[in-house]
Amino acid sequence: MFNLHSTMQSKWFSSIFFVTILTIVLTSATNTFETISDDDLVDRIKSNEFVIVFFAKKSNCVDCDKYENELFKIRDEFRDMFPAQVVKVIDSQLVRLYSPKKEPAIVFFRHGVPLLYSGNINSDEIYQKLDQNRTPTVKELTDDTFEHLTQAATGATTGDWLILFYNRECIDCQRLGAVWEAVGAALRNRVNVARVDKDFRGIKTAKRFGVQKAPEFIFIRQGNFYRYDIPKYDIKSFVSFAQEFYRNARAEKIKAPASPFDELVASIVMYIKSYQANGINNLINDNTYLLPAITVIGFILFILVLKCCLRFRKSGDEQKKKEKSKKSK
Incomplete structure (x- = not known):
């Protein structure tokens, strides 16, 4: 009787031990990704x-x-x-x-x-x-949308903006994608975070802010902008700059967007500078500034011809009036 009881008790403990081990194994197997x-x-x-x-x-x-x-x-x-x-x-x-x-x-x-x-x-x-942050926080800005969305030249009525200028060939820019989204998440509802393709749909905007390399960063606040020249590209540094550290950078006044006429004049200036530097032969083979220059020169000639025609017509009308007055006398 004693042996039977001991045997049953031993089997019972063995069963509990087996179930416990099995539970631990199954739990550890599922406690992973x-x-x-x-x-x-x-x-x-x-x-x-x-x-x-x-x-x-x-x-x-x-x-x-x-x-x-x-x-x-x-x-x-x-x-x-x-x-x-x-x-x-x-x-x-x-x-x-x-x-x-x-x-x-x-x-x-x-x-x-x-x-x-x-x-x-x-x-x-x-x-x-x-x-x-189920939806992306970083906004993509272009030459067509930049001023409308940021209101940069009028005092930033849409708030402050932290902007990354990038291009598609820049390896560092590609590696900043997830970091820049994290910056946008950290500054959500306080600072707008955006990016601009400086060599594609944001060429004019990049020129407006004097951006020449990629990546490059600026912070826009109340009609001024501040360049991020810190060599650290981590989330904490970007967030700190947008919140307070920008005060240590030099404030630069934001220029108004260039008008079409301003762009033509700028092209002419660049054409003249290139002419002085490279000579006429190189410029004839380079259409970068030649076409805008021809356009402006043609427009000026058209205005001059139009003015001459109007003056000639006006003088002719005056001559006819004088002849009529003489005949009436």
Whole structure:
């Protein structure tokens, strides 16, 4: 009787131990994210509206474990509320495009536009920041929309603006995409954050502000603008400059947008300078300034001819009046 009881008790403890071990194994197996490759990540970003990516190192990364644990706490909320896919990429070659400091990093893709998470390693804070930025914050400005949206020359009635000038060949500009969205998220409802393609649809605007390289940054406030000449391209530095550090930079008065006539005159000036520097033969082969110059010269000649015609007609009318008056006498 004693042996039977001991045997049953031993089997009972064995069953409990097995169930406990099985539960731990299953829990640990599910307490992680789907791990994908860089190629799979590119496909996910293209085919899904929302994708949250956790970039991690393969080993020896204490912060990676902290990020993953906090992010896992809100994985179900992301799936239910957005819904958003949450994936993990280990030792990715793509992380340098989104995070200057590389791993660990959380990047939120909205219709393919990346936002680098910047904040404390806290599940509630992570969820709040990503939830508030389901749509991109950075505005794309062009020569046609710049003055209308910013009201820069009239005193910035639409608020302050922090603007990135970029071009499509600039590698540093490409790597600033997720960072610049993070700057926009940090300054939401306080400062407008935008960007301008200086070599395409923002050529005139870049010339207006004397922008010559990419990336280049300016802060617009109450009819003045301030150049960001700090060599640090991190979120904290950009936000600090827009909030208060701009006062340490030189204020430059914003010029009014150039009129079409001003642009023609500027082209003529550039043409003359190029003529003096390069000679007539080089200018004939260069249509950059030749066409505007011919246009202005032709317009001036047209005005002169028109004035001569009007004067000739006026003198003719006066002569006819004199002849009529003589005949009447």
